[in-house]
Amino acid sequence: MLNEDVLIAPSVLSADFTKLGAELDAVRDADLVHYDVMDGHFVPNLSYGTAILKQVKAATKLPLDVHLMVSNPEVQVPWFLEAGADIISFHLEAATHANRLCAQIREAGAQAAVALNPATPVCLLDSVIEDVDLVLVMTVNPGFGGQSFIPNSVQKVRKLSELCREHGVSPAIEVDGGIGVGNARDIVEAGANVLVAGSSVFKPQDRAQAIAGLRAQGRLGLEARR
Ligand SMILES: O=C(CO)[C@@H](O)[C@H](O)COP(=O)(O)O
Numbered sequence: 395m396l397n398e399d400v401l402i403a404p405s406v407l408s409a410d411f412t413k414l415g416a417e418l419d420a421v422r423d424a425d426l427v428h429y430d431v432m433d434g435h436f437v438p439n440l441s442y443g444t445a446i447l448k449q450v451k452a453a454t455k456l457p458l459d460v461h462l463m464v465s466n467p468e469v470q471v472p473w474f475l476e477a478g479a480d481i482i483s484f485h486l487e488a489a490t491h492a493n494r495l496c497a498q499i500r501e502a503g504a505q506a507a508v509a510l511n512p513a514t515p516v517c518l519l520d521s522v523i524e525d526v527d528l529v530l531v532m533t534v535n536p537g538f539g540g541q542s543f544i545p546n547s548v549q550k551v552r553k554l555s556e557l558c559r560e561h562g563v564s565p566a567i568e569v570d571g572g573i574g575v576g577n578a579r580d581i582v583e584a585g586a587n588v589l590v591a592g593s594s595v596f597k598p599q600d601r602a603q604a605i606a607g608l609r610a611q612g613r614l615g616l617e618a619r620r
């Protein structure tokens with residue numbers, strides 16, 4: 395289950411693409427591989443699509459956590475389902491029929507997730523929170539790796555946890571952007587359990603140690619929450 399422990403999701407956007415196979419092998423102790431799709435329209439950057447995702451899938455045993463930062467996600471969701479995504483996040487700001495899109499993802503056997511930009515309040519999830527397996531809270535404005543964590547994200551995750559309690563649901567809560575050992579404990583204590591980490595995993599020489607450090611801090615946060 396996605397919501398039972400602290401899960402670490404290295405973002406391959408920060409990997410060295412000239413040796414992607416070795417980079418994926420170096421993060422094999424993680425729980426998910428986070429795959430950022432940027433269309434140059436919803437966000438001011440371009441990344442990669444399904445062809446690379448298929449190569450990533452062939453090179454790792456970890457589940458693929460696809461984060462679609464695209465306009466009109468209705469068009470691209472089927473492509474990524476077909477390419478083997480295990481979790482698909484689309485942005486609430488970009489979707490016209492969010493509930494229908496969640497149902498479509500689940501019917502295909504994948505887990506459905508909605509992502510929120512930093513300026514989007516959690517109350518907008520009220521009508522969709524019962525239809526998702528995971529909520530992705532952006533803790534930076536999406537589009538680039540290596541940005542600084544926005545501190546009020548901790549309070550936002552707390553509010554989201556309250557909203558989930560009010561609805562009697564417990565989707566996984568994923569945080570994405572500027573996550574590292576300095577903030578992992580606090581954000582998990584607030585209610586997050588899936589930690590996306592690009593720079594803080596791929597910049598250090600020892601990726602396994604970086605993952606273990608994040609996991610240890612996250613578990614401290616989980617204990618403090620209980
Ligand atoms: O979705 C995004 C950026 O838009 C992220 O997944 C980043 O790739 C995370 O990188 P760091 O902030 O951890 O370096």
Ligand SMILES: [Fe+2]
Nearest residue numbers: 430461570590
């Ligand atoms: Fe992401």
